[in-house]
Amino acid sequence: MDHAPNAVATPIRSICCIGAGYVGGPTMAxxxxxxxxxxxxVVDLNAARIAAWNDPxxxxxxxxxxxxxxxxxxARGRNLSFSTAVDAAIAEADMVFISVNTPTKTRGLGAGQASDLRWVEACARQVARCxxxxxxxxxxSTLPVRTAEAIRAILAAAERESEGPTPSFSVLSNPEFLAEGTAISDLEQPDRVLIxxxxxxxxxxxxGLYGAWVPPDRILRTNVWSSELSKLTANAFLAQRISSINAxxxxxxxSGADVQExxxxxxxxxRIGPKFLKAGPGFGGSCFQKDILNLVYLCRHEGLDExxxxxxxxxxxxxxxxxxxxxxxxxRLFGTVTGKRLAILGFAFKADTNDTRESPAIRIAGDLLEEGAQLAIHDFKVPAERMAADLGLEPTPPDAGGGPGAAALSGxxxxxxAASPEEAVAGADAALILTEWQAYxxxxxxxxxxxMRQPAWVFDARGVAxxxxxQAAGLRLWRVGQGESAP
Known part of the structure; x- marks a missing residue:
């Protein structure tokens, strides 16, 4: 559908965004x-997160x-604030954005594919109440098709059951198309805004809000269902390009060909274009896998198995x-990495972000840990506690003299x-570049x-070294899509 731009709109004076994460925080800012x-x-029940947004x-x-x-x-302190007072912020708002996490269900109907919408439903009920x-x-939030229908049903019930002044609601879909690492430029100069x-x-x-800085021809108007599906489809197409170039x-x-060429x-x-044709260790982040699996679930639900x-x-x-x-x-390391030190350079799922959700480094490091490897992990923005949570394993450094720790001796x-790449590679048999930080x-x-301990390898999964x-340094090199080369 295409609404006439001259439709009468009530000016928006106050906005509440529920969810202070990777989407809600930057978008509202x-x-x-x-x-x-x-x-x-911007409101969130996580007091520590709100305190961090308010940190001087x-x-x-x-x-x-x-x-x-x-x-x-x-903007902070002028017309942007961060708070845990969710009810009050909803009550004062002309417009409420729902920007909460929608992870893949881990159990029950649709486990492993369908989106878990419990937080979205909870938000809708809280909005209905306040x-x-x-x-x-x-x-x-990134939501499956027809979620707006569920939100609308919850809000409609509130309209019917209200004992005081009757509230009224309109429901819109406004998916985000941000790429982490370039989110601010994506917001300030978007390819399109979909409503x-x-x-x-x-x-x-x-x-009208977006029109303050976005050209009119980039603000697209559709029906709710098309908007919801457009988000899933965009991520599916982008992820498909990554899997295609990695194949x-x-x-x-x-074969001896060069994937970069x-x-x-x-x-x-x-007809193809150059974007998303960079071979690497695979896609990560909060959206691609989750959205594709949700699309798979929806297709199966509709009987579209192929x-x-x-x-x-x-x-x-x-x-x-x-x-x-x-x-x-x-x-390449003689068939075993048990007890060997390996430097992992990069743990975020991509450069210029501290997000590790579905990062390729997690699975690659996990496989190497299963093989008994000793990993020194460096990243410019990811803290050690995040790495520990993602790996499901607390850090165990080598002994004070730099020798193997108890874990290495036991296999x-x-x-x-590691605080720096130099520290990470000390005594290592190999360095793996898993995030394309420019410094690498x-x-x-x-x-x-x-x-490093010789003979040593560099495994460049990002093609950035x-x-x-x-090779001049006497190291053996493997690059994704190019294969290996000797010094």
């Missing part, structure tokens, strides 16, 4: 920055995104790529955080090689 006349309150030291924000600190610094007057409710809804006035009220990368390694050649085709199998294969190949890299490391896998492309491999410098 940019809206507040670009719409100084609108009061924006902007370098301690709970979400790391380039440019986010500057945006928060301009809202006053007319409130526009906006889905901002799905059946109430023209509500649609135009939200469009070709494996073939390149076997292949990607460059096909990327010049205007379609479900197609999209499921995208996730299967992604997992295979990560296991393949771990197996390759073991095979058990162990890991510890400029490492002094001659200096690093002198710290200076290949000539690695």
């Amino acid at each position: 940019v809206i507040a920055d670009r719409c100084p006349h609108v009061q924006v309150t 030291d902007l370098s301690r924000l709970p979400v790391y995104e380039p440019g986010l600190d500057a945006v928060v610094g301009r 809202a006053q007057g007319h409130t526009i409710v906006v889905e901002k 799905g809804g059946e109430d023209p006035a509500a649609v135009e009220a939200l469009a 070709i990368a494996a073939f390149c390694e076997s 292949v990607a460059r050649a096909i990327g010049t085709d205007s 379609v479900a199998h197609y999209w499921e294969a995208v996730v299967t190949l992604n997992t295979w790529q990560q296991h393949r890299i771990a197996r390759l490391v073991v095979n 058990e896998g162990a890991w510890w955080p 492309s400029a490492l002094d491999w001659a200096a690093l090689a002198s710290r 200076d290949a000539a410098a690695v």
Whole structure:
């Protein structure tokens, strides 16, 4: 559907966003920055997270995104606030964004594929209980098709059962299309803003907010169902490109072709384009796998088994790529890594973020730990406690003299955080580059090689290392989609 832009819209004066995570925090910060006349309150029940958003030291924000600190610094204390007072913020708001986590269900109907919507439903019920007057409710979380229908049913019940002044609601879908690491530029200069809804006035009220900085031709209006499905489809298509180029990368390694040259050649085709053709250890993050599995579940629910199998294969190949890299490391290191030190360079799922959700490093490191490896893990933004939670294993550093710890002597896998790449590679048989931090492309491999146990390897799963410098340092090199080369 396409609403007429001249539909009468009530000006929005106050916004409440439920959820202070990777989507809610940056999105609301940019809206507040670009719409100084609108009061924006981000609420969350996690008091520690809210305290971090309110920390006077902007370098301690709970979400790391380039440019986010500057945006928060301009708006916080003016028209942007962070609070745990959820009920009060809902009551004061003209518009409520629901931006809570929607993880994949771990048990029950649809376990392993369907989205767990318990937090979304809880938010809808809280809005129904606390809202006053007319409130526009906006889905901002990534949600399966027809979720808005459930939210609308909950809110409609509140309209019928109200004993005081009757509240009223409009429900919109406004999916986010952010890429972590570039979220602020994605918000400030979006390819498109998608708004799905059946109430023209509500649609135009939200469009009016974005219109403060987004060109009119980039604000797309659809029905709710198309909006919800567009988000799942966009992520499925992007993930499919990553699995496709990684499948070709494996073939390149076997055949002698170079995946970078292949990607460059096909990327010049205007029908394909160059983006998302970078071979690597597979996709990660909070959305791609979750959204594809949800799409698989929905397709099976509709009896479209062949379609479900197609999209499921995208996730299967992604997992295979990560296991393949771990197996390759073991095979190149004389068939065993038990007791050997390996440097893991990068733990975030991509550069310029501290997010580790579904990071390829988790599965690769986990496989190596199962093989008894001793891992020194370095990342510029991921703290050790996050690594421990993701690996399900507390850190066990080597003994004070630098010798093997008890785990190494027993053949058990162990890991510890390293403060720098230099510290990580000390005594290591190999270094694995698993996150494409820019600094890893400029490492002094001659200096690093002198710290490693020879013969040593560099496994560049991101294709960012200076290949000539690695080989000149006397190190063996494996690069994704190119295979191995001797010094």
